[in-house]
């Protein structure tokens with residue numbers, strides 16, 4: 001966010017900036033979703049809904065799991081939330097008591113640490129790198145488990161690395177966590193945006209996982225603040241009570257709009273956009289490698305590349321500042337995502353059109369040779 005602020009300040013001063021720091025799709029909300037919102041608004045029926053979300057949307061989400069992932073999910077287990085942020089917060093609020101530990105990958109999505117801390121729990125960041133696809137494994141989880149560990153939170157695909165947990169490893173993880181009496185939470189917010197064959201949801205593994213998702217990324221609806229959670233049966237009532245108290249209901253207009261997400265027209269729009277993200281990735285990763293960035297694992301989902309910039313002879317925070325000043329290309333330092341080798345990494349987002357990505361690479365290619373290499 002601070003890089004973005006600095007980049008916007010440069011722009012306000014007349015500089016041209018290539019934004020590779022932005023963590024949301026550049027595509028507008030699909031037209032059928034806008035049309036559904038306009039219709040709902042004209043009807044004026046914008047009251048609170050059930051804290052669990054409107055039943056037709058919960059059913060549509062359950063059908064989506066059946067049609068696209070081949071998994072049967074009872075709509076009663078689907079809880080619509082104010083973004084996946086609220087789904088994460090509700091799940092953690094239900095599970096985390098004071099001093100409980102939640103295991104996370106380092107690097108990972110930073111808000112999770114803050115959610116757990118707000119709840120007086122503690123996160124344990126487990127260092128991950130290319131050897132495990134920048135993801136947790138059953139062995140890493142087993143080795144980090146203590147008497148205070150309550151559960152594990154995994155994002156697959158991950159922000160910032162774009163890498164995924166292989167289905168067989170996710171199965172081993174679910175077994176390991178269950179054997180230790182813990183809870184597994186899987187954040188699948190980027191699961192719709194994957195580029196390596198048909199993605200698999202962790203819901204296929206067990207009914208006792210918490211699976212988090214969102215309309216923000218795949219459906220290009222970040223500002224509508226709508227996501228969902230699939231919870232074990234036994235947790236639904238408690239989650240409902242928490243949601244009622246914390247925010248009463250998810251946004252009504254957004255829910256009515258989101259009903260149009262599962263129409264064939266909308267799915268065809270977002271699938272075309274997914275292909276565009278893949279084309280951007282296929283350009284960007286080889287181009288970064290050519291410039292000397294380390295990208296040892298091809299990211300297979302989301303819209304991020306977590307690149308090793310240690311070859312350029314300065315820590316990643318300084319590298320971000322200097323790159324922005326020298327070239328007008330903005331990206332994010334690793335320190336936002338954890339501690340493990342954070343000073344060696346930057347996150348680049350391909351949430352801009354291919355011509356802008358090419359321009360960013362052209363500017364970096366002109367600047368990087370001037371840096372003194374150690």
Ligand SMILES: Cc1ncc(COP(=O)(O)O)c(C=O)c1O
Pocket residue numbers: 023082083084085086109155158159187189213214215216222226227
């Ligand atoms: C891994 C991950 N989880 C959750 C979120 C929260 O997204 P939202 O609340 O818009 O669904 C983000 C946002 O960038 C994310 O990257």
